[in-house]
Amino acid sequence: DIQMTQSPSSLSASVGDRVTITCRASQSIRSYLNWYQQKPGKAPKLLIYAASSLQSGVPSRFSGSGSGTDFTLTISSLQPEDFATYYCQQSYSTPHTFGQGTKLEI
Amino acid sequence: QLQLQESGPGLVKPSETLSLTCTVSGGSISSSSYYWGWIRQPPGKGLEWIGSIYYSGSTYYNPSLKSRVTISVDTSKNQFSLKLSSVTAADTAVYYCARRNLALAGTGDAFDIWGQGTMVTVSS
Numbered sequence: 685d686i687q688m689t690q691s692p693s694s695l696s697a698s699v700g701d702r703v704t705i706t707c708r709a710s711q712s713i714r715s716y717l718n719w720y721q722q723k724p725g726k727a728p729k730l731l732i733y734a735a736s737s738l739q740s741g742v743p744s745r746f747s748g749s750g751s752g753t754d755f756t757l758t759i760s761s762l763q764p765e766d767f768a769t770y771y772c773q774q775s776y777s778t779p780h781t782f783g784q785g786t787k788l789e790i
Numbered sequence: 791q792l793q794l795q796e797s798g799p800g801l802v803k804p805s806e807t808l809s810l811t812c813t814v815s816g817g818s819i820s821s822s823s824y825y826w827g828w829i830r831q832p833p834g835k836g837l838e839w840i841g842s843i844y845y846s847g848s849t850y851y852n853p854s855l856k857s858r859v860t861i862s863v864d865t866s867k868n869q870f871s872l873k874l875s876s877v878t879a880a881d882t883a884v885y886y887c888a889r890r891n892l893a894l895a896g897t898g899d900a901f902d903i904w905g906q907g908t909m910v911t912v913s914s
Contacts, residue, residue: 685853718900720837727886727904728837734898771837775890775899779852780839 686710686774690783697788701762705786707755707772716776719748719757722785723768731770732757762788792817794887794905802881802912808874812887812905819868820845823893827901828861828872830883838883842890843870877912884909 687710697703707717715735720728730739732748735755745760759766767790772783798810812826819826827842841851843861851859855874863870874881885908888901 715897716899720901727888727907728901729904730900730902733894733900733902734896737895737898739900739902773837773900778839778850779854782837782839784836 685779686713686777686781688772688774688781688783690770690772690786692786693784694787694789696790697762698790699762699764703759703762703788705757705770705772705788707750707757707783709753709755709774709776712752713774713776715751716774717748717750717755718773718775719746720771720773721766721768722771728771792889792903794889794903796885796887796905796908798908798910800909800911802877802910803914804878804912805876808872808877808881808885808910808912810872810885810887810908810910812870812872814868814870814889819863819870820865823891825890825892826863826870827888827890829886829888829901830881831886831907832880832883840872840874840885879912882910882912 689708691706717735719732722728731742736748747758769785769787771785793815795813802808825842828840841861843849843863858875860873887905889903891902
């Protein structure tokens with residue numbers, strides 16, 4: 685199985701901050717990397733697919749980059765509604781695996 | 791607007807079989823661009839992919855659960871289902887159904903639409 689490791693596990697930030705979350709794969713997954721946002725009691729929401737493509741309807745302050753084994757999710761200017769948990773997920777091979785999550789707190 | 795809705799018992803006894811159904815509305819389950827999957831999340835923990843199915847019935851499962859999992863599809867009802875046998879307390883989780891979209895731009899392949907999730911507790 686491909687292991688996905690996110691860092692940090694938790695992060696404190698303020699409205700207006702620029703935030704970066706990192707995801708590392710245990711082997712190359714090319715660009716088969718997705719990012720999700722999950723708020724308490726809600727289903728995950730797709731933000732970024734194929735490492736850097738913004739899902740329809742997602743604000744442009746979210747961006748993704750990387751390929752191979754190292755990836756980043758960046759939020760350029762945090763908004764109050766962005767405080768949530770973020771997960772990366774690889775779709776390169778089965779089993780599809782997720783990172784352990786990064787909780788973004790105020 | 792495509793929507794997914796999970797249904798099934800919220801309480802299952804240990805050693806019994808957990809059964810859930812996902813109903814797809816607002817679109818057809820019989821599309822060549824999509825797989826349909828199950829993902830779970832134990833309380834306070836991360837996400838675990840359980841398995842996926844194509845409308846033709848082709849399936850693939852997480853090896854860690856494969857011996858206990860069966861996913862099936864009923865195209866006439868626009869539904870797909872999950873059965874997980876011999877459950878224990880470790881199977882207590884929120885279970886989500888989701889659409890895996892293979893038609894996203896470039897190398898896009900992601901779970902783009904999710905159900906709201908259903909909590910299943912394993913307890914006697």
